[in-house]
Amino acid sequence: MGVQDFLVVTVIGFCFQAQILSSQNLTCNPNDMKALEDFTSSLKTVVDGWGSSFSSDCCKWEGITCNSSSSLGIGLNNSIDTFRVVKLELPSKRLAGNLSASLGTLDQLRTLNLSHNLLMHSLPTSLFHLSNLELLDLSSNDFSGPIPVDIELPSIQFLDISQNLLNGSLPGSICDKNSTQLRVLNMATNYFSGNLPQGFGNCTSLEDLDLSTNYLTGTSDGISKGIFRLRKLTRLNIQDNMLSGALSEEIGNLINLVRLDISTNGFSGTIPDVFHSLGRLQNFIAHSNRFGGQIPPSLSSSSTISLLNLRNNSLEGSIALNCSAMISLTSLNLGSNLFDGPIPSNLPSCRHLSDVSLAHNNFPGEIPKSFENFHSLSYLSLSNSSISNVSSALQILQRCRNLTTLVLTLNFPGEQFPADPILHFEKLKVLIIAYCRLTGSIPQWLRTSSRLQLLDISWNQLEGAIPIWFGNFSNLFYLDISNNSLNGEIPRSLTGLPSLINWRCPTEEPSPDFPLFALRVSGRGLQYKRVWSFRPTLDFSNNNLSGAIWPDFRKLRSLHVLDLRYNRLSGPIPSSLSEMVSLETLDLSHNELSGVIPPSLVKLSFLSKFSVADNELYGVIPTGGQFLTFSSSSFEGNSLCGHDASPCPSGEDGPLGKWYGKSDKDYTGVIAGVCVGFVFGIACFIGIDRYIWTF
Template identity: 55%
Template sequence: MTVLVFCAIFIFLGFSSQAQNLTCDPNDLNSLRTFLEHLESGIQGWSTNLSSANCCNWAGITCNSVVKLELGRRRIVGNLSDSLGNLDQLITLNLSHNFLRGSIPRSLFHLPKLEILDLSNNDISGWFPSSINLPSVRVVNISENQIMGPVPVGICINSTNISVMNMEANHLSGTLPYGLGNCSSLEDLSLATNFLYGNLPEDLFRLSNLKILALQENQFSGHLSGLIGNLSNLVHVDLSLNQFSGNIPDVFHSFVQLRYFSAQSNRFSGRIPTSLANSPTIASLSLRNNSLGGTIDLNCSAMVNLVSLNLATNLFHGNIPENLATCPRLRTINFARINFTGQVPESFKDFKSLSYLSLSNSSITNLTAALGVLQHCKNLTTLILTLNFRNETMPNNSSLQFTGLKTLVIASCRLTGFIPQWLSGCRELQLLDLSWNRLEGPIPSWFGNLSSLFYLDLSNNSLSGEIPKELTGMQSLVYGNISVEEPSPDFPLFVRRNVSGYKYRQVGSFPPTLELGNNFLTGSIWPEFSNLKELHVLDLKCNNLSGTIPSSLSGMTSLETLDLSFNNLNGTIPSSLISLNFLSSFSVSHNDLSGEIPTGGQFLTFPNSSFEGNPSLCGDHASHPCLSNERTPHLSAGKSRATIISMSVGIGVGTIILVSLVYFVILWLSRGKVVDPEKEDTDVNEKDLEELSNLVFLCQNKDSDKEIFLDDLLKATDSFDQSHIIGCGGYGLVYKAILSDGRKLAIKRLSGEHFEMEREFRAEIETLSRAQHPNLVHLQGYCKYKKDKLLIYSYMENGSLDYWLHEKVDGPSSLDWETRLQIAQGAARGLAYLHQSCEPHILHRDIKSSNILLNEKFEAHLADFGLARLILPNVTHVTTDLVGTLGYIPPEYGQSPVATYKGDIYSFGVVLLELLTGRRPMDMCRPRGSRDLISWVTQMRREKRETEVFDPFIYDKQYAKEMLAVLEFACLCLSENPRIRPCTQQLLSCLDNIGSTPSSNPS
């Protein structure tokens, strides 16, 4: 026993000694040194003392001679060095998921023992070399880069053992050259998302070992050759989003393992091949959006593994196949836009596995029979029957039962009859759309008992009677207990009749909604609608509603859309509605409303058309301003006489004072002094207006206690010479001005005649100038210069955050994590002040990194807040019909381009991602999979690779938890549903609770 123990110890010590005695080949060490010198970042686990280092002890290296270099996901920044080609014993080179750029060194394609080359997910560009000699290579993965040129089929000449060739998501172009057939061992060929075109070469079909063929999102064309049947080992084939035409070859009997086949969005014609319709292995089949015809003849007794079937938008005809119910695993069917005839088959009563069925726009008849059959599908959760059953009657069979149904759409069918009682038994219903029919009678009160229902669209029918009060107690709209866990299919649920034609891919994307417009509803609007705290859309337009607008509607705190137009409402518009911070679309047009239109809050953003057709309304959005008797309530009879006398005396005295004031103002102007705009009279002659244009109006704030003359600005900028330009944006140029007393100013020159009227412009400027906070860029004054307007701001020494993150060469490395967190906290404090403490509250409307300026201490200051309101539509390239800047615009602005508080939060979330990643919101120089920052980050989080999104200049394990916390909150700000986004106070609290930077009160 002692001998055995001694031997074991001896062997162990021997191996340990051998491991410690491994030494780095001197040539390899020199090559690694050169490689490291070309990088901008170090490599964790590598020695910084290169002169005496033993590279065998470095992370990711296996040697004596270096045989493995595995540095994937190490956040390496820089260019690849040609010296790596000197590692002639290298077997594995993995530099994937880093930040490498430049071209691939030619020497890497001449490593005699290299088996694995993985450079995927970098920023590598350039072309493949014409000569490739990798005799031992098995895997080449260069996906998700920016490599150009043709597919390098030359690799197949000397690399007969290659099994994986993944080059998807690059900039490869041209036709697919002859020669791929020489890669006889190839199992995975992924060329998706490139710019390849033309026919597939015949020698491609010599790859008998191929299992994955991914050619989607290119421009391949021509007929698909029947020789594809030679690829008998195929498991996954994706030909979607190309331009293939002709018949799909009838060779699927050759594929003994095929599980996934997608040829959607091509130009295929003819029938579904018989062999495909009998495939026993296929699980997912998508032929959507082609020109396939004939009848659908699938052999379900053979297709025992089919789960998802998508044949929408083709030229099929005939009946819905009766035998589909015998497909034992089939769960989702999309037959939208197919010209079927007849009815839903009786055999569907036995369709136990069916959970999703879309037959929209498919010419199906007999709704009564269809529902009678489909009620037996006990696993059915989603049923889309739009644009069928034309002019039929809505069945009112009380025996119908859909106990598990969550989504039901029977819209645009021109159905007559009444809303059926059987719907009251659909206790799981979350979304119901019966719009664009001819249904009559009252809205049933039992809708209020459907506890999960959060989306109800009964618009464009002939419903009458009062809105049932029970709707004001719908639980999901009162308490927000909306839980949508049903997995969505990979095709759109259905397309709403909205301006954008937005495709909702899952029920959870729908905003909580009550659509009751375009009916014949009467009565008043219930004050109890205020109970619906979670409701986002309330549409009651085009009815016969009467009475007043309840002031309690301000309690619907999540409301984004309120449409009460084309009714018989009277009274005033409640000023309490100003408190609806998320309201982005509002209309009370064509009623009988009177009084002053509220001002402030979101009402500043609504167009005049929201109020037209109410001749008795007055104010900013009406055809005439309010007179004093329209603006104030009527006085009681007992006080009217005294009040009238007092008002008469007041008006007389006021007139005298005003005339005197005009005289002194004109006298002062003639001396060229600076005037306070509060004392400026608006009724002056043309000569006075011309003199006014040469003055600087100072705003009342702590930074503007000294006089400024236009001459001072002209002298400080050499009459706005180009040498003084420090910025250029959609609103005009920005100049740096150093006055004679040493003060530094930033002058924004708003060019051209594209502003509001002078009076409105000045009023807006005065409102913005009252916003005073340490994290705002202070507006010190304004004036006219020729036809332009000048805004005078405090000067920020360090320019914009955009400059430091994206333009300055050493900018990103100069902003460490603590500084970036401080910038985020400061900007959040400024935004919280604008949204909550400033009177009136101000929407920024254009939050972006270039509008966050930094002083000498790198403290953040929000700039250009509210400036978008000063510019008339269609006069600046900034907005492109939307509010904000591309890359920062929230998705809901595509349907209603009106600014909201939650829109500001979304834009701020984009800025947080910029701070974390160092990337621009949109970067067309990156690979297609990572050009859109938000999509890229979302995908990385989905793959549990969050730490890889962080800027390598700031990532440190010491701050990893803080950065992950900010990332999570940034993604919350970027929620597609505005209601889920935090408010500014929550945003500020979250950021201030991270790190140690103290916070000041936003007020």
């Protein structure tokens, strides 16, 4: 019998068996049914497709897969076969509540996936004694407490309990009792502490291990007794912990590694020169440690490394990369170290290198002329690197025909911003030249960068007007020109920026996962903003801008931050600003604005920061909405009342009325009111005195 004939007979056999089984009285196993009922009763939410109104055959419920007892080798009972639950899969169903220990009685369960829900409290011990379980995914919930010390999962291949609130020690017994088939183990983003258990060395089939973002301690010697013996590992992520000491040379035993991330720990000493043994390694990420010395030769000449990130260490000396050997290198981040000497002129010969950060080092001198031929370069950061001659730098870099992101902050102190109209950056999307104290005006050549999405030239000494052609940047969603000496009116053309009228986050990130800015996340270390996580912003603060605030700003419905503080803007606050429905920050403080605060601004439901301090405003502070959350400092330095400021006197309809945002009426009403009695006159006097004293 040929192979094709065998397959035909097999398929027919399965179909025949299915017809026989369907003609029998197939029912859900009573024990399994009871376990699922207990599971639902422990939840605070209802599982769609489950419940008393549905079929008693649990195998027809959503997320349940069953096999017949006979197919599982359990046998028939009086010609009545029962279905056994082999898969329970309910990810991303917003399930809330506890996880019932009765699930541990589903003794034929192969797959349990309850990831991305709202389940909480401790993990039942019974789940870690299911002899047939192959996949267990409880990631992205709110489980807390320790996990069982005694684990017996002889069939487990995939185990993911990441992104929970679990604590205590890692279970070293996970591979002690015949769990030799485990290939993927993910315990990342929890609160596990203590040393890495040596028992992990018994997981001989492990290919992917992620223990990142915990509070694990210990030295590399401890790691070498366990993890560094797992020769089948292709991915090892132990970043964002508290590991310390020298990195053991035994890391070279992991000959199948493709990705190694040991970043954000306390490793010190030199990086071991063992990368000739790691012949498959593509990504080596060791940033934010305490490594010193130089880049080892086996790493600086690796033919397989494509991503090398060693930023935020204490590496020193000159940068010597063997670009003729590093044929796979695409991303290089050596920022925030102690490197010195000239910028390596041979980087353009790394033919696939596209993303480079050498920021926060010491490279006195100019950008090498060889960078004119750096045609693969897409992202370049040289901020705070002591380079000089901004004109030469831009002349050279404009020839990098694929350059999309350029960061040159904290360089060129006091130099003239080049106004050469020949400069041309056609593909540039992100340009940051801030904190340089550059002089001159905003150069005309910027208008050729029609693809700009983020422009930051803040903290310079630029003068003159804001160019009208800024309004032609159809993709611009972040503009920071603050802390300069710009004057004149805000161009009305900026009220028509398409990306701020209807901003949609593009799917393509214009720069790699290098930090442009850092944010402190409470209790969880540092996280870094990528370009598309920047809020749509117009920041014109700390200049000498004058004129009115255009009512047409209302069209910028996607703008999140509008910062106009410390200028000389005058006139009223347009009530139409209430149509900027996405505003989170509106700062108009320290200007010369007059009139009242438009009551319509209470409609800005996302507004979390608001200030009109130190203007010439009068009247009643609006109440309601987010205005109930703003402190009195947001309104000080004006003639305002209400809120936490001076209380508004009641009943004014005369000259005081316009001070408090009320219309002028016949003065006779005021005189008559004053004549009503001496007591009322005293009350008015006290009200006026309070106004003068407060403001």
